[in-house]
Amino acid sequence: MYDFEPEEASCWRLKGQGNANAVFAYASGKEHHVLRVRKEKLPENTHPETSEALAGLEKKVWEGVITDWGSGGAAQDQYENKVLRPLLGAECFHRGEYVRLPVDFAATLARTYGLQLSQDAWIAPDHTVFCPQPSQEPGPRSRTLSCAMPTICLELKPKCGFLPTSPCIHPGHSIKRRVPRFQLHQQLKLAQGKAENRSSYNPLDLFSGDSLKMHEALNDLLTCPQNNLRLFVDGEPIAQHRLEQKLVEVSSPHGGLDWVLSTITAILLQTGVLIKVLGVQKLDTYDVEGIKVLVDSLLAEASKASAGSSAQPSGPGKADSCTDTTKPPQSTSEAPLHEAQREALKPLLQLDSAAAFQAVRDYLTAVTAKDLSIMITFRRSSRHTGSDDSAVRHTAQMEVRDPEAHVLTDGGHETEYMVALVDLDIKPLKKIYEHWKLDRDIMWMVADDPVASEVL
Ligand SMILES: O=P(O)(O)O[C@@H]1[C@@H](OP(=O)(O)O)[C@H](OP(=O)(O)O)[C@H](O)[C@H](OP(=O)(O)O)[C@H]1OP(=O)(O)O
Numbered sequence: 407m408y409d410f411e412p413e414e415a416s417c418w419r420l421k422g423q424g425n426a427n428a429v430f431a432y433a434s435g436k437e438h439h440v441l442r443v444r445k446e447k448l449p450e451n452t453h454p455e456t457s458e459a460l461a462g463l464e465k466k467v468w469e470g471v472i473t474d475w476g477s478g479g480a481a482q483d484q485y486e487n488k489v490l491r492p493l494l495g496a497e498c499f500h501r502g503e504y505v506r507l508p509v510d511f512a513a514t515l516a517r518t519y520g521l522q523l524s525q526d527a528w529i530a531p532d533h534t535v536f537c538p539q540p541s542q543e544p545g546p547r548s549r550t551l552s553c554a555m556p557t558i559c560l561e562l563k564p565k566c567g568f569l570p571t572s573p574c575i576h577p578g579h580s581i582k583r584r585v586p587r588f589q590l591h592q593q594l595k596l597a598q599g600k601a602e603n604r605s606s607y608n609p610l611d612l613f614s615g616d617s618l619k620m621h622e623a624l625n626d627l628l629t630c631p632q633n634n635l636r637l638f639v640d641g642e643p644i645a646q647h648r649l650e651q652k653l654v655e656v657s658s659p660h661g662g663l664d665w666v667l668s669t670i671t672a673i674l675l676q677t678g679v680l681i682k683v684l685g686v687q688k689l690d691t692y693d694v695e696g697i698k699v700l701v702d703s704l705l706a707e708a709s710k711a712s713a714g715s716s717a718q719p720s721g722p723g724k725a726d727s728c729t730d731t732t733k734p735p736q737s738t739s740e741a742p743l744h745e746a747q748r749e750a751l752k753p754l755l756q757l758d759s760a761a762a763f764q765a766v767r768d769y770l771t772a773v774t775a776k777d778l779s780i781m782i783t784f785r786r787s788s789r790h791t792g793s794d795d796s797a798v799r800h801t802a803q804m805e806v807r808d809p810e811a812h813v814l815t816d817g818g819h820e821t822e823y824m825v826a827l828v829d830l831d832i833k834p835l836k837k838i839y840e841h842w843k844l845d846r847d848i849m850w851m852v853a854d855d856p857v858a859s860e861v862l
């Protein structure tokens with residue numbers, strides 16, 4: 407469908423990027439696809455034997471689910487199809503098609519935007535626009551609502567929507583049971599200069615199912631969007647500092663920000679997408695404090711079992727050179743396991759290998775759901791269709807041709823919308839050690855900072 411000759415690279419415009427991927431839109435505007443290109447990974451600071459042991463364990467953990475770890479995106483495809491789709495439902499899923507980019511094309515794109523890009527990429531629908539855009543020639547799918555406003559896409563990265571209750575959590579970390587992880591992490595981000603202002607956003611409110619609390623959570627995201635709220639207008643990404651102003655501008659003839667937030671809330675409730683995402687997040691039942699110990703023990707067992715192997719008996723948390731030894735040794739995180747944790751961990755460490763691998767898979771799957779984004783794309787019709795809601799819904803269903811679109815009615819107006827989930831990447835096993843270190847750093851931060859303890 408697309409020509410990936412190097413001279414074609416200029417047709418692709420950077421639309422967004424994260425840690426792991428850069429996303430480009432086709433500049434002609436005729437096509438409604440994005441190219442999501444995997445960034446080149448930096449060389450890792452991990453002991454090679456540890457990496458090998460982790461890679462071996464990772465294959466065992468996913469045995470029977472992922473059968474192809476080679477290049478070509480098969481592992482991600484199998485993860486989405488076999489693990490995520492049954493849990494999250496097919497509605498919000500738009501799995502892209504893997505493409506191996508020619509080396510010259512990837513290099514030209516990388517040079518243009520100053521990025522380090524791999525050749526691994528996916529073509530996916532552009533979720534920030536309807537197909538086709540209102541300004542374009544009508545096509546077979548184009549008999550959509552006549553629009554009074556541009557297409558708005560709000561992208562939410564809701565993060566973890568529940569408080570952990572795992573008995574594997576150190577009693578000294580009980581704040582984790584009371585304060586959402588997002589707010590605890592804010593503390594560390596502020597201290598590290600990764601966030602300029604504290605966000606008051608509370609994911610528990612967004613996931614509450616209570617429209618007033620959801621409205622409030624969305625309002626907090628607007629006030630301080632960080633990387634948890636992004637705006638696209640007619641497919642164009644809007645700079646974070648202009649987000650609120652632009653949203654006011656495009657929505658003011660239709661009820662302004664209040665209408666936008668109510669619409670988003672109604673869409674989230676109508677689709678039930680947050681309930682599904684929360685269900686997957688809750689597969690993290692042991693917390694990283696439990697899962698890290700389980701992975702340590704699985705690595706130790708694998709090391710014992712492989713005769714003659716020189717693999718390290720523990721994970722990178724102990725073996726690599728990233729461990730920060732400058733932190734106070736009296737911290738509960740460096741202390742040996744608490745008696746209560748030891749007790750709580752017993753059943754976990756006695757699981758047979760199939761159940762242990764399932765526990766690790768569940769944790770990793772939950773992490774995907776804690777990191778995904780929800781793209782909500784909508785536009786309001788100029789037509790006033792009367793006040794009989796059932797009649798309106800019927801008419802709307804007859805007229806809206808984009809199979810991805812649904813319709814919401816308010817005050818006789820029709821709002822066409824689509825919801826899509828993005829960033830559904832499988833998380834590598836080694837991430838568990840990164841999560842554990844981050845968790846430890848957050849706990850140090852909160853324990854050591856009297857202001858933090860007071861604010862939280
Ligand atoms: O660990 P967290 O909660 O900070 O989440 C990371 C995100 O940070 P955030 O706190 O949302 O700013 C982080 O987001 P940013 O790149 O900072 O926008 C990534 O999404 C990262 O995932 P990956 O390494 O790209 O696979 C995320 O890592 P995972 O936890 O999903 O492995």
Ligand SMILES: Nc1ncnc2c1ncn2[C@@H]1O[C@H](COP(=O)(O)OP(=O)(O)OP(=O)(O)O)[C@@H](O)[C@H]1O
Pocket residue numbers: 421422423424425426427428429440442530531532533534561636777779828829831
């Ligand atoms: N199908 C899509 N249509 C339109 N925009 C998209 C699409 N997929 C991704 N994007 C945009 O590109 C951005 C980066 O994509 P993505 O979240 O996949 O990157 P990532 O590196 O995996 O992110 P993270 O750092 O959170 O792990 C998204 O935040 C979103 O704004």
